[in-house]
Every structure is written in C-alpha cells, then in structure tokens.
Amino acid sequence: xxxxxxxxxxxxxxxxxxxxxxxxxxxxxxxxxxxxxxxxxxxxxxxxxxxxxxxxxxxxxxxxxxxxxxxxxxxxxxxxxxxxxxxxxxxxxxxxxxxxxxxxxxxxxxxxxxxxxxxxxxxxxxxxxxxxxxxxxxxxxxxxxxxxxxxxxxxxxxxxxxxxxxxxxxxxxxxxxxxxxxxxxxxxxxxxxxxxxxxxxxxxxxxxxxxxxxxxxxxxxxxxxxxxxxxxxxxxxxxxxxxx
Ligand SMILES: [Zn+2]
Ligand SMILES: [Zn+2]
Numbered sequence: 001x002x003x004x005x006x007x008x009x010x011x012x013x014x015x016x017x018x019x020x021x022x023x024x025x026x027x028x029x030x031x032x033x034x035x036x037x038x039x040x041x042x043x044x045x046x047x048x049x050x051x052x053x054x055x056x057x058x059x060x061x062x063x064x065x066x067x068x069x070x071x072x073x074x075x076x077x078x079x080x081x082x083x084x085x086x087x088x089x090x091x092x093x094x095x096x097x098x099x100x101x102x103x104x105x106x107x108x109x110x111x112x113x114x115x116x117x118x119x120x121x122x123x124x125x126x127x128x129x130x131x132x133x134x135x136x137x138x139x140x141x142x143x144x145x146x147x148x149x150x151x152x153x154x155x156x157x158x159x160x161x162x163x164x165x166x167x168x169x170x171x172x173x174x175x176x177x178x179x180x181x182x183x184x185x186x187x188x189x190x191x192x193x194x195x196x197x198x199x200x201x202x203x204x205x206x207x208x209x210x211x212x213x214x215x216x217x218x219x220x221x222x223x224x225x226x227x228x229x230x231x232x233x234x235x236x237x238x239x240x241x242x243x244x
Contacts (some may be wrong), residue, residue, distance in 0.1 A: 004211055006220055007239045008184050009158050013038070013048045013189040015239045017190065017199070017223040018071035024048050024241055025071040026221040028162065028186065030155065032130035034059040039151070040066055040163055043074025044131040046082070058087060060128050063133065064120075065095040067148035067163025070103060084114045085155050092116045094124070096137050096149055120149075131155055136175060140166035143198045152182060161183040165221060169197050178213065185209075185217045186239065191225030199223070202231055 011031070014024020025042025034056045038045070049055055061083050066072055076093070083091045091114075095101045100116045105115070118124070133155040134187040140233045142148035142165040150173075159181065161173050165188045169177075176182045190199040199221065209217055214235035219226070228238040 005240075006042055007155065008186075008237065009160060010039075010162075010186065010218075010239075012220070012239050012241045013045055013052065013054070014042070015220050015222055017221050018069065020224050020226075023222060025074070026188075027072075027200075028220070028239075029039075029054065030131065030133065031058075035062075035128045035130040036060070037064065037126060037131070037133060039064050040072040041074070041079050041163070042069075042071040044071075046075035047080040048241075048244070049079070050164040052242055053156045055082070055087065059089055060130075061087075061089065061091045062126050063093050064139075064151060064152060065089055065093060065101065065171045066144065066150065067146055068101070069143070069146070069165065072165070073101075073104070076103060077108045080105070080110050080115045087241050090114065092118055092126075094118050094120050094126075094135070096120050100219070104226075138170065140164055141168050143165050152176075158183055160186060161169075162186045163188050163200075163220075165199060168204070169200070174208060177209075177216070183216060185219050187217060188221040189219035189226065189231070189236075190221070190223040191222055191227055202226065202234070202236075204234070206234050209236075 013027040016023030024044045027045045030037045034162040080091045136152040138150045140148040140150045193201040216238045218237045220239040238240040
C-alpha cells in the first residue's frame with residue numbers, strides 16, 4: 001500500500017522530542033470508528049487531542065505506553081479523567097509493568113476506579129468491533145533511570161515497529177525489518193550527536209539502514225537539531241503531525 005502522506009499507516013498527534021514543543025510531544029494514533037488507540041500521552045497530547053477533535057464520538061480509548069518520561073505520560077491522567085467523566089468510559093492503559101503505572105497515577109489522584117490497565121506479555125491484542133491490533137513488546141535502550149519498551153504492531157495486514165525512545169535498533173528488529181516481516185519502522189531520531197545520547201542520531205540510523213530500505217523508515221521524536229530535508233535527502237520518511 002502507498003500512503004499519500006509522510007506518516008505511513010500511523011497518524012501523529014505530535015512528532016517532537018520533549019523540548020521541541022512546536023511539533024508537540026511524540027505520539028502516534030490509530031482511529032477506527034469509535035475506537036482510538038494512542039502510543040503514549042505526553043504533556044502536550046491531551047490539549048492536541050482536543051484541538052484535533054479526535055475524542056468526538058469515541059467510546060473505546062487505549063493508550064500504549066513506551067516509558068514514563070513526562071513527554072510520554074504527562075497528560076495521561078487528564079485523558080483518563082476526561083474519558084471517565086465526559087465520555088462515560090474507561091481508558092485502557094497498556095504497559096509491561098502495570099503496578100508501576102498504577103502507583104504513578106495514584107500519586108496524582110488517578111485511582112484504579114477511573115481506568116483499566118492491561119499487562120502486556122509476549123503477545124497481546126487490542127480487539128474491538130473496529131480493529132484488531134496485535135502487539136509484541138520489545139525492550140529498548142534509552143535512559144539508565146527507567147525502562148523503555150518498543151512495540152511490534154500488526155493491523156490491517158501491515159506490520160510495524162514503534163521504537164518509543166531508543167538510542168539504537170536491536171539486531172532482532174533489524175533482521176525482521178530487512179526480511180520484510182516488519183514493513184515499517186518508526187524510529188526515535190535526533191539531529192544532535194553526543195556521547196551517551198539517549199536518542200538515535202540520524203547518522204547512526206543511516207549506518208544501520210541501507211538506502212534501498214529507507215523509504216520504509218519514519219523518523220519521529222524529532223529534536224530541534226533534526227533537519228527533515230536532510231533526512232529525506234538520505235531517503236528516510238519524516239513523520240508529520242496532523243494539522244489543526
Ligand atoms: Zn524518554
Ligand atoms: Zn521522549
């Protein structure tokens with residue numbers, strides 16, 4: 001399938017890194033009829049969901065969490081409360097360690113009554129009348145202070161990998177991408193290069209992916225140093241936030 005925009009099978013609420021507020025915190029979504037599935041819910045995301053009117057007529061909301069940095073869960077509590085009070089529904093949060101998310105939300109007064117939480121094991125599916133999304137978690141190398149999880153996802157006969165924040169692409173993902181088993185790679189990519197960089201420098205990404213395969217790679221979580229045109233010149237795609 002050829003996608004007419006630059007973001008492939010996913011849409012984006014924001015494509016920026018934590019400090020690149022002009023692009024909004026990085027968050028992808030899939031919307032099908034009354035189901036909305038989000039990857040992460042950073043500080044700017046709830047506001048943009050309202051601006052994009054993405055919550056209208058939604059009955060089921062799933063939030064797949066990659067890790068707990070503020071640019072990835074900063075407005076999760078707002079979304080949970082909104083879903084509960086305004087949509088008369090409960091957000092389902094998906095994360096490999098439910099008790100960890102539960103205690104974080106508890107400190108904000110977002111207690112168990114307001115949402116559902118699902119553990120994600122080897123293989124998990126989000127199954128509604130509107131969509132079936134199969135998910136497989138893959139541990140990522142990001143920051144020393146917390147765990148980060150990327151996800152292999154498949155829906156609508158396409159398969160993708162969503163890195164979350166990650167300074168590298170693991171060998172198992174690269175092999176599956178090169179073989180075509182994973183069709184699309186959504187990778188945290190930055191324009192700055194420095195030692196112990198928690199994100200993946202575009203030059204390092206270019207070393208991992210041969211030019212013929214770069215049209216299946218979407219750069220996301222872009223920092224202010226990231227040059228979209230330079231990335232396109234290398235053959236990569238650049239994820240675009242929806243406009244409002
Ligand atoms: Zn992070
Ligand atoms: Zn981040």
